[in-house]
Amino acid sequence: MRTHPALLLWEHEDEPVLNKVKFEDARRGFELMKRLDPDHPVVCIQWPDWRNPSRLGGEADAPAVLKKWASICDIYGYDKYPVPLRRWFYQGDDIPSGFPHSIAVMGPLTTWWQELAPTKPVLPVLQAWAWRPVKDGKEGYPTREQSRFMAYQVALRGACGILYYGKIRVSQPHTPSGIPEELSPDPAKLAADFAKAKELNASFWSSFREVVREVSEMSPVFLALDAPRQPRIEVFGGGAAEKEIECRGKRVGEGEVILLVNGSEKPAELRVTATAFADRTVHCWREARTLPANKAGMFTDHVEPFGVRIYATAPR
Numbered sequence: 150m151r152t153h154p155a156l157l158l159w160e161h162e163d164e165p166v167l168n169k170v171k172f173e174d175a176r177r178g179f180e181l182m183k184r185l186d187p188d189h190p191v192v193c194i195q196w197p198d199w200r201n202p203s204r205l206g207g208e209a210d211a212p213a214v215l216k217k218w219a220s221i222c223d224i225y226g227y228d229k230y231p232v233p234l235r236r237w238f239y240q241g242d243d244i245p246s247g248f249p250h251s252i253a254v255m256g257p258l259t260t261w262w263q264e265l266a267p268t269k270p271v272l273p274v275l276q277a278w279a280w281r282p283v284k285d286g287k288e289g290y291p292t293r294e295q296s297r298f299m300a301y302q303v304a305l306r307g308a309c310g311i312l313y314y315g316k317i318r319v320s321q322p323h324t325p326s327g328i329p330e331e332l333s334p335d336p337a338k339l340a341a342d343f344a345k346a347k348e349l350n351a352s353f354w355s356s357f358r359e360v361v362r363e364v365s366e367m368s369p370v371f372l373a374l375d376a377p378r379q380p381r382i383e384v385f386g387g388g389a390a391e392k393e394i395e396c397r398g399k400r401v402g403e404g405e406v407i408l409l410v411n412g413s414e415k416p417a418e419l420r421v422t423a424t425a426f427a428d429r430t431v432h433c434w435r436e437a438r439t440l441p442a443n444k445a446g447m448f449t450d451h452v453e454p455f456g457v458r459i460y461a462t463a464p465r
Contacts (some may be wrong), residue, residue: 151186160185161193161222161362166214172221179221190223194274194312195225197244197258209330212265219266227262228274228314232291250454253412254396255299259306265399270309275299277315277357281330282349283342289327290353296360298455304371305397313363319347363435367459370406373399380407380423388414389454403428404462406434410416411452422447425462434459 182191208406212407219225231252243265244444248257262271279289317328322343376398386389393413399406405425411417424446431448443450
């Protein structure tokens with residue numbers, strides 16, 4: 150299949166550390182793949198387990214283990230599925246101390262992965278499925294707003310691309326993607342669970358496909374060079390903390406675009422200052438509004454919890 154035009158990349162055994170794959174076996178496999186097909190990259194996707202020795206074959210130093218695996222791939226990735234947020238009650242030790250227990254964990258994880266593999270492109274795998282759809286219903290899936298936030302946050306942090314885990318359609322039960330999450334021995338219940346899971350999955354994709362389209366359309370901005378001077382952000386009033394606001398200025402054509410996310414459960418009142426916007430109209434892409442900027446390039450805005458903003462010097 151190495152000459153097939155649809156082939157993008159090869160992948161190691163999924164989550165090899167979690168699944169206790171032997172490193173030396175994987176190393177020999179990687180070297181064989183590179184000899185057989187030097188033209189396609191090999192990606193390694195890990196579950197970002199921070200300090201659970203039982204999942205690391207008894208090795209307690211998780212960063213060292215994960216760094217070692219980064220040496221036998223061309224692209225290093227991680228997968229993390231934080232929705233529904235109530236699942237966090239048993240998640241804690243599998244992420245570094247101080248990381249947010251919310252969908253805002255995706256950005257810090259991207260930065261951590263870049264530190265583990267500083268010479269490799271980092272490719273996050275974001276959530277497009279539900280762990281337990283029969284039990285959790287629609288709340289088990291990310292909302293459109295949550296999905297947009299996670300995509301923009303990892304793009305802001307310099308991810309080289311985005312993969313999504315999930316199934317658009319299924320013809321038979323598939324528990325790894327939660328369709329349904331378990332197989333009942335009762336044929337009638339299994340049929341009902343499968344039907345419900347399929348319906349929920351179809352409902353999710355009816356709105357989520359718009360997020361995928363947006364990510365595709367925004368790729369030229371994500372991939373653009375950074376603006377020569379980055380915006381200055383000030384938070385005033387109550388609400389989100391300044392450290393929870395992330396932004397990145399991009400040079401797009403003859404103008405600039407600012408990508409901004411609010412990684413807080415609280416709203417944010419912002420002052421944004423960027424010299425490229427001086428005395429200009431600020432165009433809010435994907436929103437039906439504009440904002441005025443003063444002669445210093447300063448403008449104000451309100452950003453909802455886990456909100457996304459795209460400010461541009463020109464209309465979309």
